Amino acid sequence: MALSVRTLDDGAWVSVADERRTGASELWRVTGVCGCPIAEFVVEGVTDVAVDGRTVAAETYGRCITCGRSTTTGPIPVGRVLEGRYEPIDRNAVRRPVGASSTV
């Protein structure tokens, strides 16, 4: 069965199956959103979310608190769908935007 995924409260949340799973103010480690090898990225809001295969990925805007760059991002993984259930990505995992040129 397909899980419903959407943004909620004007970008405050990624909702998966009507449950708020991840959202504004989280600190993510992400590659490729600024000049830093790994950005420390404060999510200020989620602009879109979609399921691609098993990966749930969110487009966001926010800021790297290492270099200060404010930016909007392409889809960044927030979780996976495994056997119809949603598993959030570990908070400390290094995330790579979906569609970024090289593989993990």
Add this chain to the structure above:
Amino acid sequence: MPTDVERWKSETYGNEIREHLLEFAEQGWESIPEDERDAWFERFKWWGLYHQRAGQESYFMMRIGTPNGVLEPGQLHVVADIADEYARGPAENPEFGAAYCDWTTRQSIQLHWIRLEDVPEIFERLEANGLSTQQACGDSWRNVVGCPVAGKDRHEFVDALPVAMDLHETFKGNDDHTNLPRKWKVSVTGCREGCGQGDINDLAFEPAEKDGRRGFNVRVGGGLARNEPRLARDIDVFVEPDAVEAVAGGLSALFREYGDREDRYAARSKFLVDEWGADEVRRVLQAEFVDRELETAGEDLREEYTYNAGRVGSGTDDRPAGGHDDHPADGHGDRPAGGHNDHVGVHEQADGNYYVGVNVLVGRMGVEDVRELADLAAEYGSGEVRLTQRQNVLVTDVPESELDALLAEPLLEDYSPDPNPFMRGSIACTGTEFCSLSIVETKNRQVRYARWLAENVDLPADVSEFHVHLSGCTASCAQPQIADVSLRGMKTRKDGEPVEALDIGLGGGLGADPRFAEWVEQRVPADEVPGAIATLIDRFRERREDGEGFRAFIERTESEGDLETLIEPSETSYEDPYMHNTKTTWYPYADEDGMDASPAPARADGTPLAGDD
């Protein structure tokens, strides 16, 4: 593809949400089908209920829309009673206690920890007393704001109160204007001082004169949110008071038809005006949405505006024998020479009575104090109170003979009509205490900032007002961009740990020459912000030219390329108990504050429901 929100709105929105809401309330929180929760919570906003953030599931923020900030005699008692009975959560706030009311920057009221099950009773009591939560949130006409002393102001140019009230009556619950692409914020100003803050609203009516007739010029497309602040744009239209409704309805319909429903981030009217330009807005309004011939703009009063205009020296007391007189003899005709920068203090009304503006630090009052204030308003005034856009309260209609007794009341020691400038100038939004978008703690922090600044920092003697606005994120509910010092939530690392931090901006304000703050320093650890403000004030004192106001000083310093030299974050005696990522708690001030300790979601009686996993 339409967004989910648009799909839900097209299915059920507006007045009809109410019967569903009341039915869910009757059956209890758990009766909302799990796979419909997102949809219903979105719709509930239209009836003033906003689901609180993670860790507080099943509790709601409730907003009561008080048009133009007016609470009629008796209504404040009702609000106090409702807050006392229903706005008590599972934990106390250390500054404000277990139950409190928030006065907001859009002259509304917010209560927290509201249980769905209590909503029918609350609605009944509100509505029996002429109050409502209708359209207080959601994609529609929000609370109509304006000059809080409309109809009472001695120097008023045109009486805007009937106009604001008529808009409220006409567009609340109006099926043609129920479902807009996004929120629609309207301001009506009739005074000479610009207190309606029209510039930052979607639709603004501002005082103007044409061929000897008094009315309003119209501006469209202002707003502050999301790093895209815009001033409302002049569409070159003059309306007399009796034509306001038609033009406002036309512009709301124009927004309804042409606003962006595909992308909520591009949906506010400011983006439509960006895209079209003011001329095109006017052309389409005339061609498609109003019958009468639009008149070109009249002569406005913007050059005279004093409200939040950054001028030096304005009064808090204009009693006959009061402190400084803010209407010296050279004021021409009915014009105030000094003019107000806010409404704190004692001011004469047109009818010879007085209004007393009391300062409410960050807009929050414990319920006992609210009740006491309602008593004082009934005892000394008419019982009416009004809310301002600076989160303060006015007790109106006080006869001169009663002033001294009112001013001697103990409550006015805490809510002063003549406060320290840092207490007076503080505004803070909801923040991590309840708000999903927030990045930092706001209200309690700003209380501590203001107290520390009041104790440790002196402004130059001729500077009596200084505005510090703290918003927890870029939505800008505390209107940071129009303050002397703008603070906006961020994070940083300090000693290796992630901590709450603030961006600091300088020199914003409204008036004849409105200006958004310049963001000067980013990611200052929250405990170093008071130190930064202290050095900022020192440098202002050292470097200002004779009589130069803060805003003028910032503009000059900027033109000289020296803004960065004004900010030097440092630790001081100030202590900040909220450095630790308050958003990761279920409630930042609970003894056991971890998400695991959250009692939510809870049943109507507050007992926790078992989580699903």
